[in-house]
Amino acid sequence: MKNAELQKMANEVRKGIVTAVHGAKAGHPGGSLSAADMFTFLYFEEMNIDPKNPQKEDRDRFVLSKGHTAPGLYSALANRGYFPVEDLPTLRHLGSYLQGHPCMHIPGVDMSSGSLGQGISAAAGMALGAKLDGKSFRVYTLLGDGELEEGQVWEAAMFAGYRKLDNFCVIVDNNNLQIDGPITEVCSPYPIDKKFEAFHFHVISIDAHDFDQIRAAFAEARATKGMPTCIIMRSLKGKGVSFMENSVDWHGKAPNDEEYAIAMADLEKIDRQLEAAE
Amino acid sequence: MEEKKVKKIATRESYGNALKELAEEFPDLVVLDADLAAATKTSIFKKAYPERHIDCGIAESNMVGVAAGLATVGKIPFVSSFAMFAAGRAFEQVRNSVGYPHLNVKIGATHAGISVGEDGASHQCNEDLALMRTIPGMVVMCPSDDVEARAAVRAALEYKGPVYLRFGRAAVPVINDRPDYHFEIGKGSVVREGSDVTIVATGICVDSALGAAAMLEAEGISAEVINICTIKPLDEELIVKSAKKTGRVVTAEEHSVIGGLGSAVCDALCKSYPVPVCKIGMQDVFGESGSAAALIEKYGLDAKGVYQTVKGFLS
Numbered sequence: 193m194k195n196a197e198l199q200k201m202a203n204e205v206r207k208g209i210v211t212a213v214h215g216a217k218a219g220h221p222g223g224s225l226s227a228a229d230m231f232t233f234l235y236f237e238e239m240n241i242d243p244k245n246p247q248k249e250d251r252d253r254f255v256l257s258k259g260h261t262a263p264g265l266y267s268a269l270a271n272r273g274y275f276p277v278e279d280l281p282t283l284r285h286l287g288s289y290l291q292g293h294p295c296m297h298i299p300g301v302d303m304s305s306g307s308l309g310q311g312i313s314a315a316a317g318m319a320l321g322a323k324l325d326g327k328s329f330r331v332y333t334l335l336g337d338g339e340l341e342e343g344q345v346w347e348a349a350m351f352a353g354y355r356k357l358d359n360f361c362v363i364v365d366n367n368n369l370q371i372d373g374p375i376t377e378v379c380s381p382y383p384i385d386k387k388f389e390a391f392h393f394h395v396i397s398i399d400a401h402d403f404d405q406i407r408a409a410f411a412e413a414r415a416t417k418g419m420p421t422c423i424i425m426r427s428l429k430g431k432g433v434s435f436m437e438n439s440v441d442w443h444g445k446a447p448n449d450e451e452y453a454i455a456m457a458d459l460e461k462i463d464r465q466l467e468a469a470e
Numbered sequence: 471m472e473e474k475k476v477k478k479i480a481t482r483e484s485y486g487n488a489l490k491e492l493a494e495e496f497p498d499l500v501v502l503d504a505d506l507a508a509a510t511k512t513s514i515f516k517k518a519y520p521e522r523h524i525d526c527g528i529a530e531s532n533m534v535g536v537a538a539g540l541a542t543v544g545k546i547p548f549v550s551s552f553a554m555f556a557a558g559r560a561f562e563q564v565r566n567s568v569g570y571p572h573l574n575v576k577i578g579a580t581h582a583g584i585s586v587g588e589d590g591a592s593h594q595c596n597e598d599l600a601l602m603r604t605i606p607g608m609v610v611m612c613p614s615d616d617v618e619a620r621a622a623v624r625a626a627l628e629y630k631g632p633v634y635l636r637f638g639r640a641a642v643p644v645i646n647d648r649p650d651y652h653f654e655i656g657k658g659s660v661v662r663e664g665s666d667v668t669i670v671a672t673g674i675c676v677d678s679a680l681g682a683a684a685m686l687e688a689e690g691i692s693a694e695v696i697n698i699c700t701i702k703p704l705d706e707e708l709i710v711k712s713a714k715k716t717g718r719v720v721t722a723e724e725h726s727v728i729g730g731l732g733s734a735v736c737d738a739l740c741k742s743y744p745v746p747v748c749k750i751g752m753q754d755v756f757g758e759s760g761s762a763a764a765l766i767e768k769y770g771l772d773a774k775g776v777y778q779t780v781k782g783f784l785s
Binding site for chain 2: 253255295296302303304306307309310311312313314315316317318319320321322324325327343344347348350351354
């Protein structure tokens, strides 16, 4: 896809995130918005998937280890055609299939997740399964930077590095904020790059909102043999919505009606800017 | 008098043997261990099928997650470690990564209960049945001997969904070696008929219950013994039927009396046919170091201990 198309789609994904969280009156917009470009790139360009056949055997797999950013994943899946975009506001409602955290009953969701640190292990298991059977699918997993404080992440990193799972790609959404504040003021996981290097990962650092850099990083990951890849993407929490940007307050809070209107106006303004740029 | 020699084998060994025996029939079977293959006896499988044995190192939480991932791509993973670590340390991983998505992961937990022996309380897991029972959709099994352990491993492989299997460290008598033996998940069996009291037992306590029943018979007390391998789903019908006949129930397990077989039996009885129940097991205490036999005797889980408790309960 052209970058301009990806940017437009990412903006649609962001609108879906804000709409879903507003509809739920709860949820996690900040980290969903920081990863919106990544969700878009994965589902619209990078991964071998088929929305008409979500269980396709040789598909690439994605595990949202930072499962609380389900609105981002759901919005990308809906916009990709796995289920209707109109269902997004039912997020977290009793009776809705759109559970608060990713659940395998949802079309396109490859693994239930939400308890931090667990998704990366399941993703490593999928990658190992491909290796055992000589299959060529790739496995991607997205972690938060705060999530790196979970010990299980490093058990999984040790496992994947030791097993040389070069079909495995860990992405870290480095927006620098977690619930209690900046990650440097809670229990800093820095240096993230050196840690993954020590666990025998090929490490690539990029700007999370630059599609050229995202594309190049995945090409490099695919070309890397004999070791898994970790893409550390420096991102802006709440990206695209003025009052949510780089604000820890918007980690896990829903906008009220007034805030929702401002958020959508912000995103519509981005639409107009993208159109004007063409 | 001719002394009858009883064949003894530890159920962890039965587990390792069964995995190896079933490997050809179930090509998707893979075995994961956490640096304990020699102790859990998955080393038997590893020796025959090294490419299907994945040692995850001393990292049980990750191991359970890796098994979950393997299950999503069509493998049938058996996760092995001591019960303390498989059900205890990795409880939340089993709950969220295996139980919630109802994945086809089997947990083969060895060294359960106080028969771990000399290692002491830190390694004697008397809580695993309670923990695993609370996970929706989890099948929980605790075989009583070699025959049942091997049958349970096969049944777990044939069943689609999460299963917890509990095995022991110590060699135990083979008690189910008979031509009409039949194993089915969720089905208990009356291994001795009686009319005065029902002893519902699981794991190594089935043999103790049979021994106790023989001692009680010498005193004119007729005890019915029920072997419950599947603690969840429980064979409630069989237990209620026996309780209606005898009017009193004793449960016996190498586990805490809180949350295990005893609690499951009480849940079943109070629903449809409440009768007095006496629970034999670890009475809300930790174990300690000692030989398996000495510990089993000290905590009243051997035939003599069961006999004494049943007698006290009836008087």
